[in-house]
Amino acid sequence: MAASANSPSSESKVRIRPASDEDVPTLTELINAAFVVEQVVFDGNRVDDLGVRAYMSGGTFLVAEDSGGLPGCVYVETRNDRSYLGLLSVQPARQGAGLGGQLVAAAENLARESGSRAMDLRVISARGEQLLPFYQRLGYEVICTEPFPENLVAKVPAHYILMSKPLV
Numbered sequence: 001m002a003a004s005a006n007s008p009s010s011e012s013k014v015r016i017r018p019a020s021d022e023d024v025p026t027l028t029e030l031i032n033a034a035f036v037v038e039q040v041v042f043d044g045n046r047v048d049d050l051g052v053r054a055y056m057s058g059g060t061f062l063v064a065e066d067s068g069g070l071p072g073c074v075y076v077e078t079r080n081d082r083s084y085l086g087l088l089s090v091q092p093a094r095q096g097a098g099l100g101g102q103l104v105a106a107a108e109n110l111a112r113e114s115g116s117r118a119m120d121l122r123v124i125s126a127r128g129e130q131l132l133p134f135y136q137r138l139g140y141e142v143i144c145t146e147p148f149p150e151n152l153v154a155k156v157p158a159h160y161i162l163m164s165k166p167l168v
């Protein structure tokens, strides 16, 4: 999170739309820039172009767009009557101005339109101090914890915290 809140002055010009194939390289760059903060737990980039394309084949990226490019994105995947929210990313220079909250709301609307009655997400415990209050303010509750899969090598002891929100 940035040291001081950024101005929301450009927010009115931001529109949120589904991503297209042409957005893949920009999405990869955006997600990796936002997720640098997770390198306290995992080494390396969060995604590459191939990975972003794989996500796109299983769900939808929503991107925030304005005259400066794509300052944010979120991934939504619907599984039966629940949806999963992931890869919520806001360019570091644009954080703290409400864009993350707007993207979560847009993801929830998309999930509702797809017939979902709840949204699920996962937070890495080592980042819980920052992320739990953020999601709790948006109506999410902690459901349980889950260990990382064995093939995921963490640099510090950590696990997933699962959160959910009813969408009715």
Ligand SMILES: CC(C)(COP(=O)(O)OP(=O)(O)OC[C@H]1O[C@@H](n2cnc3c(N)ncnc32)[C@H](O)[C@@H]1OP(=O)(O)O)[C@@H](O)C(=O)NCCC(=O)NCCS
Pocket (backbone or CB within 6 Å): 001, 002, 003, 004, 005, 006, 034, 035, 037, 087, 088, 089, 090, 091, 094, 095, 096, 097, 098, 099, 100, 101, 102, 122, 123, 124, 131, 134, 137
């Ligand atoms: C998590 C993330 C998406 C939030 O995006 P954001 O645009 O900063 O979110 P918002 O501005 O909507 O909300 C941030 C909250 O922190 C508060 N805040 C206060 N000062 C702030 C500051 N200097 N910087 C950032 N946020 C600040 C905001 O007021 C807001 O609180 P609110 O919910 O009570 O309004 C963004 O920090 C990010 O991309 N992080 C890296 C990737 C990540 O961790 N993704 C989530 C994985 S589960």
